[in-house]
Amino acid sequence: MQTQLDERRAALPLLTRVAAGDAGAVRECLDRFGGLVWSIARRFEPSDAEDAVQEIFLDLWKSAGRYDPAQGSEATFIATITRRRLIDRRRTRRRRPQATEQIQDHPMAAPGTAADTSAEAGKAAKVLGQLRPEQRQVLVLATAHGMSHGEIAAHTGMPLGTVKAHVRRGLIQIRNALLGVQEGQS
Amino acid sequence: MKGALNPRAEELLVERALRPLDQDEQWELEELNSIDDDSFDKAAAAIVIATSAAESLPQHLAAKILAAAPQPDLRRTLPGVIVQPPESNLPRDTMVGVDIASLAPEPTPERSIQEIVIPEPGDTGPIPTREPVVTFSARAVIAQPVGLSRHAVTAPPPEPTRLPRPASQPEVPSTDHLGTIPPARDGNGPQPYRAPSQPPADQPQPFPRTPQPYPSQGTGPQLPIAHTPQPQPFVQQGPLPLDTQRQAMRGIPLPTETLPPGEAPPIVAPIIDLSARRGQPAMQPKRRSVLVPWLAAAACLLVAGGAVWWALQRETGDGKVAAVAPPPPSPEVARTELLALPDTTKITWTATQDATSRGATGDLVWNQSRQTGFMRFVGLTPNDPKQFQYQLWIFDKNRDQAFPVDGGVFDVSSTGEVLVRISPKLAVNDATLFAVTVEKPGGVVVSKRERIVVTAARS
Numbered sequence: 001m002q003t004q005l006d007e008r009r010a011a012l013p014l015l016t017r018v019a020a021g022d023a024g025a026v027r028e029c030l031d032r033f034g035g036l037v038w039s040i041a042r043r044f045e046p047s048d049a050e051d052a053v054q055e056i057f058l059d060l061w062k063s064a065g066r067y068d069p070a071q072g073s074e075a076t077f078i079a080t081i082t083r084r085r086l087i088d089r090r091r092t093r094r095r096r097p098q099a100t101e102q103i104q105d106h107p108m109a110a111p112g113t114a115a116d117t118s119a120e121a122g123k124a125a126k127v128l129g130q131l132r133p134e135q136r137q138v139l140v141l142a143t144a145h146g147m148s149h150g151e152i153a154a155h156t157g158m159p160l161g162t163v164k165a166h167v168r169r170g171l172i173q174i175r176n177a178l179l180g181v182q183e184g185q186s
Numbered sequence: 187m188k189g190a191l192n193p194r195a196e197e198l199l200v201e202r203a204l205r206p207l208d209q210d211e212q213w214e215l216e217e218l219n220s221i222d223d224d225s226f227d228k229a230a231a232a233i234v235i236a237t238s239a240a241e242s243l244p245q246h247l248a249a250k251i252l253a254a255a256p257q258p259d260l261r262r263t264l265p266g267v268i269v270q271p272p273e274s275n276l277p278r279d280t281m282v283g284v285d286i287a288s289l290a291p292e293p294t295p296e297r298s299i300q301e302i303v304i305p306e307p308g309d310t311g312p313i314p315t316r317e318p319v320v321t322f323s324a325r326a327v328i329a330q331p332v333g334l335s336r337h338a339v340t341a342p343p344p345e346p347t348r349l350p351r352p353a354s355q356p357e358v359p360s361t362d363h364l365g366t367i368p369p370a371r372d373g374n375g376p377q378p379y380r381a382p383s384q385p386p387a388d389q390p391q392p393f394p395r396t397p398q399p400y401p402s403q404g405t406g407p408q409l410p411i412a413h414t415p416q417p418q419p420f421v422q423q424g425p426l427p428l429d430t431q432r433q434a435m436r437g438i439p440l441p442t443e444t445l446p447p448g449e450a451p452p453i454v455a456p457i458i459d460l461s462a463r464r465g466q467p468a469m470q471p472k473r474r475s476v477l478v479p480w481l482a483a484a485a486c487l488l489v490a491g492g493a494v495w496w497a498l499q500r501e502t503g504d505g506k507v508a509a510v511a512p513p514p515p516s517p518e519v520a521r522t523e524l525l526a527l528p529d530t531t532k533i534t535w536t537a538t539q540d541a542t543s544r545g546a547t548g549d550l551v552w553n554q555s556r557q558t559g560f561m562r563f564v565g566l567t568p569n570d571p572k573q574f575q576y577q578l579w580i581f582d583k584n585r586d587q588a589f590p591v592d593g594g595v596f597d598v599s600s601t602g603e604v605l606v607r608i609s610p611k612l613a614v615n616d617a618t619l620f621a622v623t624v625e626k627p628g629g630v631v632v633s634k635r636e637r638i639v640v641t642a643a644r645s
Contacts, residue, residue, distance in 0.1 A: 026255045034243030034251075040234050042241070050247055057251045059611060072228055079231035080224065088612070091206055092585055124232035142204055143230040144237050168200050175229035 015074050019065035033078050040079065044086040044146045056085045075118035090146055123177045131170060138163050139170035195220035203230040209588045212632045517605045521560040524553050533642040542567040542624060543639040550620050550642045559608040568598045577625045578608060579633060583616035595629035619643050
């Protein structure tokens with residue numbers, strides 16, 4: 001009987017088990033996605049990443065019940081919550097990364113990282129690989145580092161209008177790839 | 187068309203994936219029926235994952251997060267509040283991670299061993315419950331409780347009456363400890379259950395087995411108890427078929443047609459045998475003690491108490507004492523305790539003219555340092571969660587007033603006093619105003635504030 005229950009639990013999505021108060025699932029979630037959240041937080045808030053990560057996970061435990069496997073992978077769900085929380089924190093604190101801050105290049109995620117657990121990330125990586133380098137750079141600075149259009153323009157030296165266009169087109173392309181929409185349909 | 191969007195909605199959704207929208211933009215997006223479209227957020231998240239380097243969360247940070255994580259089975263059981271389980275079909279019958287059988291201390295070899303067979307709580311699987319329920323394994327082995335005299339566990343007198351098995355009913359084979367049917371000696375069919383060490387029935391027995399059928403009628407609560415005679419235990423060592431369990435609980439002997447003539451049927455439960463007189467026939471009781479079921483119940487309590495105590499004292503693998511969280515206090519108690527703290531604020535609700543709150547009263551208790559509090563309502567109109575829900579908003583002095591902190595949605599099921607715990611989604615630095623609005627089921631990210639029910643301003 002207990003084995004059957006364990007098997008039924010194991011078959012449930014991790015976040016569903018977290019929402020149900022499964023302490024083991026909480027630890028497993030932290031093991032699997034802690035590095036991802038930490039990585040994102042360090043890019044958005046290099047000096048305050050620890051506080052941000054704690055706040056994000058607090059939010060995640062509360063939001064876990066909203067996860068719907070039909071809507072995407074757990075990694076994408078968690079990354080979405082992480083970004084929203086970080087954007088909100090940044091807005092609240094009125095602090096954005098300075099142009100002088102060291103922003104590393106944006107390589108594709110190495111195999112074995114959270115990207116492997118997210119089908120959406122795989123599709124996004126494919127589209128990113130097809131973009132021109134400057135377009136990819138702008139898109140990653142905007143989405144993965146939380147920089148504003150103006151900050152990206154200052155950082156890259158590109159005209160503001162070009163930055164806006166790159167970000168918008170890039171996001172639409174990746175969104176369409178995730179939805180399986182052909183170019184020009186949206 | 188799949189993915190097709192209004193150009194303005196697309197523009198706003200792209201912006202929302204990069205920065206929070208202001209109130210007007212939110213309203214505009216809602217008017218365009220695209221407020222729930224998170225496809226661009228997912229696209230941005232996918233980019234983030236795709237460009238994330240492999241990093242590990244620092245251990246000290248992971249420990250902090252785990253310490254702040256919710257305890258298992260945290261479910262609000264507030265009076266008047268309807269709690270929707272996140273997964274209604276999730277088994278919730280166990281205290282997660284606690285296996286009572288594994289926690290039980292090893293029995294002392296010198297002491298006699300008493301086995302208590304506790305049936306599973308239900309025949310259709312776990313019992314959905316809002317309270318944590320400790321599920322015992324099918325078998326718990328405990329040392330005989332101190333002070334439990336031998337006479338106290340005297341077996342009931344034998345009763346020769348036995349319910350006949352319908353002729354058409356196939357014989358039900360006994361099961362072994364894994365619940366499987368042991369092979370017949372001749373290999374052609376089932377054989378009556380025997381312990382592995384038991385000699386064949388056609389050989390002389392060291393002493394007669396004396397399993398006694400338990401009377402079907404008794405006084406007081408009756409727990410199915412099986413005692414392990416030595417050297418021939420007759421205890422069912424695994425989950426029994428449900429029908430068999432029911433039979434055993436009623437004291438009905440199990441089918442044993444293949445036993446040699448004159449041999450008493452093996453009774454899974456309840457059997458109480460005395461094993462102290464090894465090599466001699468088991469003691470035949472003179473009379474049945476009415477204390478047996480009560481003592482059995484007391485033994486169960488001792489087992490449960492001992493297991494919990496042992497769990498509290500148990501050390502984890504990394505040398506730290508495992509913390510077993512005490513049950514959370516009731517909302518009433520928690521609210522009273524919160525009120526006793528010096529930095530707790532109590533504010534009376536001010537009802538608006540909304541139909542749901544006319545004549546409603548109550549108060550709000552908030553503790554800034556603990557980031558928690560309670561709302562108390564009397565006379566607030568009960569809601570149908572499928573129609574609308576109440577949502578609390580906390581206005582933070584240090585945040586944009588257009589984006590108050592979401593205090594969560596809640597339901598009111600009665601017009602009497604309702605107590606709701608406040609768990610804000612974000613840290614509240616300096617709460618200035620609390621407001622409850624009526625929103626669509628599930629709540630909203632940004633309220634239109636069309637129906638404000640009550641407010642409480644902090645001075």
